[in-house]
Amino acid sequence: MNKKVKVAIVGYGNIGKYTLEAIKQSEDFSLAGIVRRNPNEEQPQELAGIPVVGSLGALKDVDVALLCVPTRSVEKYAVDALSRGVATVDTFDIHGDILELRRTLNDVACKHKTTAVIAAGWDPGSDSVVRTMMEAIVPRGITYTNFGPGMSMGHTVAVKAIEGVEKALSMTIPVGTGIHRRMVYIELKEGYSAGEVIQRIKEDDYFKHDETHVLIVDDVEALIDMGHGVHMTRKGVSGATHNQLLSFDMKINNPALTAQVMICAARAAVRLSSGAYTLPEIAPIDLLPGDREQWIKKLC
Amino acid sequence: MNKKVKVAIVGYGNIGKYTLEAIKQSEDFSLAGIVRRNPNEEQPQELAGIPVVGSLGALKDVDVALLCVPTRSVEKYAVDALSRGVATVDTFDIHGDILELRRTLNDVACKHKTTAVIAAGWDPGSDSVVRTMMEAIVPRGITYTNFGPGMSMGHTVAVKAIEGVEKALSMTIPVGTGIHRRMVYIELKEGYSAGEVIQRIKEDDYFKHDETHVLIVDDVEALIDMGHGVHMTRKGVSGATHNQLLSFDMKINNPALTAQVMICAARAAVRLSSGAYTLPEIAPIDLLPGDREQWIKKLC
Numbered sequence: 142m143n144k145k146v147k148v149a150i151v152g153y154g155n156i157g158k159y160t161l162e163a164i165k166q167s168e169d170f171s172l173a174g175i176v177r178r179n180p181n182e183e184q185p186q187e188l189a190g191i192p193v194v195g196s197l198g199a200l201k202d203v204d205v206a207l208l209c210v211p212t213r214s215v216e217k218y219a220v221d222a223l224s225r226g227v228a229t230v231d232t233f234d235i236h237g238d239i240l241e242l243r244r245t246l247n248d249v250a251c252k253h254k255t256t257a258v259i260a261a262g263w264d265p266g267s268d269s270v271v272r273t274m275m276e277a278i279v280p281r282g283i284t285y286t287n288f289g290p291g292m293s294m295g296h297t298v299a300v301k302a303i304e305g306v307e308k309a310l311s312m313t314i315p316v317g318t319g320i321h322r323r324m325v326y327i328e329l330k331e332g333y334s335a336g337e338v339i340q341r342i343k344e345d346d347y348f349k350h351d352e353t354h355v356l357i358v359d360d361v362e363a364l365i366d367m368g369h370g371v372h373m374t375r376k377g378v379s380g381a382t383h384n385q386l387l388s389f390d391m392k393i394n395n396p397a398l399t400a401q402v403m404i405c406a407a408r409a410a411v412r413l414s415s416g417a418y419t420l421p422e423i424a425p426i427d428l429l430p431g432d433r434e435q436w437i438k439k440l441c
Numbered sequence: 442m443n444k445k446v447k448v449a450i451v452g453y454g455n456i457g458k459y460t461l462e463a464i465k466q467s468e469d470f471s472l473a474g475i476v477r478r479n480p481n482e483e484q485p486q487e488l489a490g491i492p493v494v495g496s497l498g499a500l501k502d503v504d505v506a507l508l509c510v511p512t513r514s515v516e517k518y519a520v521d522a523l524s525r526g527v528a529t530v531d532t533f534d535i536h537g538d539i540l541e542l543r544r545t546l547n548d549v550a551c552k553h554k555t556t557a558v559i560a561a562g563w564d565p566g567s568d569s570v571v572r573t574m575m576e577a578i579v580p581r582g583i584t585y586t587n588f589g590p591g592m593s594m595g596h597t598v599a600v601k602a603i604e605g606v607e608k609a610l611s612m613t614i615p616v617g618t619g620i621h622r623r624m625v626y627i628e629l630k631e632g633y634s635a636g637e638v639i640q641r642i643k644e645d646d647y648f649k650h651d652e653t654h655v656l657i658v659d660d661v662e663a664l665i666d667m668g669h670g671v672h673m674t675r676k677g678v679s680g681a682t683h684n685q686l687l688s689f690d691m692k693i694n695n696p697a698l699t700a701q702v703m704i705c706a707a708r709a710a711v712r713l714s715s716g717a718y719t720l721p722e723i724a725p726i727d728l729l730p731g732d733r734e735q736w737i738k739k740l741c
Contacts, residue, residue, distance in 0.1 A: 163680035166580075239741045240734055265741045267578050270725055271571070271689075272740045277705045277728035278567050278698060280466075380463035380704075382697030388690045389571075397682030398578060404680075405577045419741050421726040422733065425570055426719075428577035433722065434540055440576060441539045441560055441569040441719050 145171040146411055149203045149227075151218055153177050153188075155294065156232065157209035159400035161187065167404055169430040174200045203227050205407040211298050216242060219257055223249040228410040230403050232262035234295040239265060239419065247417035257417040261406035262399040263391070264288070266420050268371060271389045273421040275375040279385045282377015288321060289313035291369025291395060299347040300325055305333030306342075308361040315372065316352075323353040328361050369395035405429070445471040446711055447504045449497060449527075451518055453477050453488075455594065456532065457509035459700035461487065467704055469730040474500045503527050505707040511598050516542060519557055523549040528710040530703050532562035534595040535646075539565060539719065547717035557717040561706035562699040563691070564588070566720050568671060571689045573721040575675040579685045582677015588621060589613035591669025591695060599647040600625055605633035606642075608661040615672065616652075623653040628661050669695035705729070 146169060150157050153175050164170045174192030176199075184193050194200055206222040208215055208231040215231045222229045223246065233242055239260045246257040260266060264286065272284055289312065296311035307328040314322040325342055329335060339355040342348055358364065373389040391398075405428035406420065412427050429436050446469060450457050453475055464470045474492030476499075477484075484493050492499075497506055506522040508515055508531040515531040522529045523546065533542055539560050546557040560566060564586065572584055589612065596611035612624040625642055629635060639655040642648055658664065673689040691698075705728035706720065712727050729736050 159680055159682070162682070166678075166680055236741060240738050243737065260741055263578070267574055269741045270574055273725040273729065273736065274567055274570055276736075276740060277725065278563070278701050280701065378466075379694065379697040379701035380459055380466055382459070382462070382694045385694065385698060386690075386692040390686075390688045390690075392686040394679065394682045394685065397679040398685060401578050401580065401679035419726075419737050421736070421740060422724050424722050424724050425573040425577065426721040429573065436573065436576075436721070437543065437719050438540050440572045440721060441536060441565045 145169055146407055147171050147173050147202055147204045148407055149173045149176055149197060149200050149206050151176040151197060151206050151208050151222070152210035152214075154209060155396050156399055156403075158187075159396040160207050160209055160403055162397070163400040163404045167430070169408070170404065173203045176200070176206075197222055197225060197227060205230060205410050207403050207407060208232075209403075211302075212295055215259075216245060219246050219259075220249050223253050223255055223257060226253050226255050228256045228258075228407075230258045230261050230406040230410055232266070232399055232403065233260045234262060234265060236265055243417045243419060245417075250417050251415045254415050256410045256413045256415060258406040258410045258413075258420070258423070259417055260419050261402055263393070263395075263402055264371060266399075266402050268373065268389075270420050270425065271373060275373070275387050275389075279375055279377040279379050279387060282375055282385070284373065284375040285317075285319040287315035287317065287319060287372040287374075289315050289370060292365065292367065293323075293369075294395060294399070296323065296325075296347050299345060300327065300342055303338065303341050303345060305330050305338035307331075310361050310364050313369075321351055323348055323351050325353060325355040326358045326361055326364055327355060328359070329357055367394050367396055369393060369398075445469055446707055447471050447473050447502055448707055449473045449476055449500050449503045449506045451476040451497060451506050451508050451522070452510035452514075454509060455696050456699055456703075458487075459696040460507050460509055460703055462697070463700040463704045467730070469708070470704065473503045476500070476506075497522055497525060497527060505530060505710050507703050507707060508532075509703075511602075512595055515559075516545060519546050519559075520549050523553050523555055523557060526553050526555050528556045528558075528707075530558045530561050530706040530710055532566070532699055532703065533560045534562060534565060536565055543717045543719060550717050551715045554715050556710045556713045556715060558706040558710045558713075558720070558723070559717055560719050561702055563693070563695075563702055564671060566699075566702050568673065568689075570720050570725065571673060575673070575687050575689075579675055579677040579679050579687060582675055582685070584673065584675040585617075585619040587615035587617065587619060587672040587674075589615050589670060592665065592667065593623075593669075594695060594699070596623065596625075596647050599645055600627065600642055603638065603641050603645060605630050605638035607631075610661050610664050613669075621651055623648055623651050625653060625655040626658045626661055626664055627655060628659070629657055667694050667696055669693060669698075
């Protein structure tokens, strides 16, 4: 029998909840506990019987910490876990900063002889694997990644962090050839002016490169649906042969897929040698449970 | 500067020709020569200046042998190359026998401290990678692989090997949910009866599991087009969340894509530790030239 992968969920927001569900469905995993900021407050029903603690150090025998924290807190929590010799999985999603995070966490992971699988959601993440395959087998040409329509969790968190925003939803609308419109719906905090808050959102790093519309609404909750999608295309050349056409599509529940990718990455984390890895650096078969031969027989 | 990957093309049929084209387009490759059965006969124009020999042993400093030979000859040529310490890439395409080939070549490769990348076309091959990703991120559900319409090279070679067949074309027609019709067009050899030859084709391992129609035609050449395609779908469950919908599509020139995948596999072959590998066992980034960081920046 293979040993189970012992994980801790660090952060129990939206992704944390779906990660708990995914762990319950994965026979090769066991849950050591959940790390929350306020472990002594009353916990939701579904956490009955699960250790809830304030720090990873309060849990024993953790193989992998699943970092279900906002992107901008990933590095801090990852460094803490790796320094304890605990492997990490994160869903860091600022594409342009992945390389830097990889360098930082690679140093810490190597020093403590453990592993970090970074940017392991669906984009960056499983989509990155598909883009890598597309680039490899059609080496000349253009790949377009078209997201949505759907709620961007990273962008929504970013809006919520902006002064004057009470509640927020950021929808990503594909307008073709990898271009997106951001439709942002917010409830204002009392005493703030719409104009100023809207300006702050439009100037944020997450939004300033895209066409962004901000709408003030009475009830953000009533608009929220976790469905999302992607349509990736590549048209190009294999060898000297033009017009090779590839596409990859998903219509999915966003946090459920993100959580499942994290589970996959955790399997790889306990198999890899020390260091930090993005998903394209991992053999896809290492994302699956059990031994290789059964999967080769089924999937090749 | 990175060293170029020195390759030999073994077999110069349809795939061999496209492989030569792909090598010419790949700056990180150099061609040591081509191994053919009749090296002393007059060679086609495009081989001017390229060493054409009768055995791999007649070429020096070969890193990887690209085995562009019929599936049923792969093992023989792979064992020969691996025993010389030369890594191999093949496009072995009998799905049910891949595991056995992997075991055989793994032993030989390990013994001679080299690598074999097997079943490295597009299916099995790059499609296997996509199926693996789909299985990992949506672990419960059904994947359907729908091929075509297009010429199946493996099936066409199989028909040509049948007694009484002068020329042949086997078309794969998708009828949905992973079920295919085989449309086989043949020219009969003189003196053979259509009925007997058709019976032999329908009883062949390649055809006996599918609905197969064999048509006798005057001119097979006039029917041949190298376009092919695949439509892969998976509908299933991530964590506890149902209705996750994934699909992957290609409309491609078949031998051109196969040749390009072989080039990708050859890059991995020189990076991997000793043994035999299918594509899902290889980090996708190792299919690309140059160093990792440039690709992480571009593709993650």
